Amino acid sequence: MRILGIDPGSRITGYGVVATNGHDVGFIACGTIRTGDETDFSHRLLTIFRDLSEIIRTHRPTVAAIEDIFINHNPRSALKLGHARGAAVVAAMHHNLDVFDYPARQVKQTVAGYGQAEKRQVQHMVRTLLQLSSTPSQDAADALAVAICHAHQRLYGR
Template sequence: MRILGIDPGSRITGYGVIATCGHEIGFVTCGTIRTAGETDFSRRLLIIFQDLCEVISVHTPEVAAVEDIFINRNPRSALKLGHARGAAVVAALHNNLAVYDYTARKVKQSVAGYGQAEKGQVQHMVRSLLGLDSIPSEDAADALAVAICHAHHAAFHSELATRI
């Protein structure tokens, strides 16, 4: 199964695609969608949508895992993040992908073993788990971590269903 992980952001949205076979996971691709050059916020959302549709078209994932938003101290930033997340979810649904949501804490726990792991720890663990030659950018690593988190949870639910 191919899993698209998405770390939404209004200026930088990370994406990562992994492939799974049983308990094995492998790297397919990762990158970022940068919208900071666009001053019109609505156009930023369109760029996120269009670029994720392109990633889905090229790499054909079956499901999408998206990091859930967190509420920070700035309500305006949280609203913008929510809009970016919405554009990402709509891109996945538009391409007939099932969408799964994971909190940042759950993603960090799944990948680094600690729910409050620093970004550098997540990058290092993603590199290690996927056998990458270099460390991906923070946003791409976060997206890959979301995909890995889903792979772990999907494998657990699959095993549970097999036992019952």
């Protein structure tokens, strides 16, 4: 199974693709979609949709796992994050992928063993678990962590 993990953001959306074979989880690809140059928010959403669609066509995941939005103190930021997340979900569903949602706390618990782990801890654990030669960016590491979380959820149901 190939899992596309997505860490949505209105300026930077992280993505990570892993492959599972039984209990083994292997790295395929990761990166970020940057929309910061777009001044029009609608065009940012279109960039997320188009770029994720290209990633799906290239890496052919069988499912998508996406980090659920958290309640932010700034309602405007939370709304923009929700829109970015929606664009990512629609891209995955447009390519007939089932989409699974995971709260950040569950992702961190699965990968780092602590639901309030710092971003650097998540980066370190993702690098270790996937035996990467270098540390992915925070957004890419978060996306890979979501994919790893789905792989574990599928195997262990926790």
